[in-house]
Amino acid sequence: MRKRLAWILLSCVLCLAATAQQPALTVGTATAVTGQAVTGFIEVPAGSDVGTNIPVVVLRGPKPGPTLALVAGAHGTEYASIIALEKLIQELNTADISGTVIIVPLVNIAPFEQKVPHVNPVDGKSMNRFYPGNPNGTQTERASWAITKQVVEKSDYLIDLHGGDLDESLRPYSYWAPTGNAQQDAVSRDMVLAFGLDTIILSTDRPRDLNAARYLETNASLRQKPSLTAEAGHAGTVEPEDVTALINGCLNVMRYLKMLPGNAPPVQNPVWIERIAGVTSETSGVFYPTVKRGWYVQQGMKIGYLTDLFGKTVWEARAPSSGVVLYVCAVPSMKKGETVANIGVVASKAP
Ligand SMILES: [Zn+2]
Known part of the structure; x- marks a missing residue:
């Protein structure tokens, strides 16, 4: 009896320890405890123009691990990247995940609804040029600020998905943007190679000032969070090969980060692009x-x-x-x- 009581007590302690490693995580209105996938919205209140609600899903695995943010739809008609994350939300099984995945499948809703390329029609601004954002700015700036506070600051790693816009016939590629921090850059390089696209742009001209980060990936990288940008899809199409490449890329980075079981062999012989x-x-x-x-x-x-x-x-x-x-x-x-x-x-x- 005593032995059994001791075992029960030990189990409780272990259970509490496990819970302590994975307390609830809240992103916007979504609060997920261990083992849950919860949907919600990141609310961007009205300011000088209308507000918006950005959909978000928090998948909190049963085992501890890092937090990875997956974001798409900064440009609302880069459809393949948006559909890739819509599908990934349905395909990911929370029980398999070590750590947490924050998925934002469509940051910029107005251009998606209105089929407007490049910019948010509410204020005419690109939603990947104003990071870290501004809580007192126009909708694009306020949404960027909300993503910084709710998604970037709560993550350890980030992947920003893009693609050819309505008027762009694009071949898939990713970006590796080293920051000068050798340890962080080694991880982000591994992430790009694990993602698996065979053409990689070496981006050395990114801003170094956190207050003028411009890009979501840079905004995360300057906060010491290894990150990458990947693009696939073209001219309004949702081709299965583009969608699959982006989904598999995200899954492989999760495997590399030990958030999913299995290996992620790095892409063999990628073509490195030194300049655009x-x-x-x-x-x-x-x-x-x-x-x-x-x-x-x-x-x-x-x-x-x-x-x-x-x-x-x-x-x-x-x-x-x-x-x-x-x-x-x-x-x-x-x-x-x-x-x-x-x-x-x-x-x-x-x-
Ligand atoms: Zn884009």
């Missing part, structure tokens, strides 16, 4: 691409042309550098100064 050579249009008119996403082009090669509204060719777009077409404009609408294509200049060796 952007091509902007010198005039307005009708755009005709002559290359496709993922093609390799040589410096000076014609990648498309513009006609006036009567069909007369008025400008030829040429590759400023040799490299891979990361994306090319997917629609005929073209205004002076807008992006025709981004060419990724291939690094001579892996960083």
Whole structure:
């Protein structure tokens, strides 16, 4: 009897210890205790313009572990990335998770509803340029601030998903943006390799000032949280291969972080991009691409042309550098100064 009592007491202590390692986590209106998946909203109150409610799911696994944030839909018509997280919410089994996953499948609701690329139609701003945000700013800034406080500060790692917008024919790629902190950078590099996309942009020109982080990934990285950005999907489509690549990427990073059982072998022989050579249009008119996403082009090669509204060719777009077409404009609408294509200049060796 005594032995049994002692065992029960020991079990209780162990049970309390386990609970202590995983207390309830609240993100917005979602509070999850160990073993729960809870949905809710991150409320962005009205300010100088209307408020919004950002959907969030907190999956709190039964075993302790880190907290990983998965975010999509900063640009509301990058559909493949949004659908990837919608599916992942349904596919993830909380019982399998060590630690916690915070999933925000659609940060920016207005452009999703209204089918507006690049910006939030409420204030005309991109929702991946104003981090860490501002509680007294316009909706984009207030939403960014809410994501900083509710998601970034409560996470240990972060993945921001994007893709080609409505007017962008994009081949999948990810970004690795080292911060100068060798230990953190080694982890984020491993995360990018585990994510598995075979084209990786080395991004060395990110802001170093936390108050002007601009990008969600930078906002997290500058808070010592290893992070990455990954893009797949193009021009309004939801292709299974793009969605699957993003879902598998997130799952593999979870395996790398020991949040899921199993291994995540790093992508073999990725193409590292050392610089992006952007091509902007010198005039307005009708755009005709002559290359496709993922093609390799040589410096000076014609990648498309513009006609006036009567069909007369008025400008030829040429590759400023040799490299891979990361994306090319997917629609005929073209205004002076807008992006025709981004060419990724291939690094001579892996960083
Ligand atoms: Zn985007």
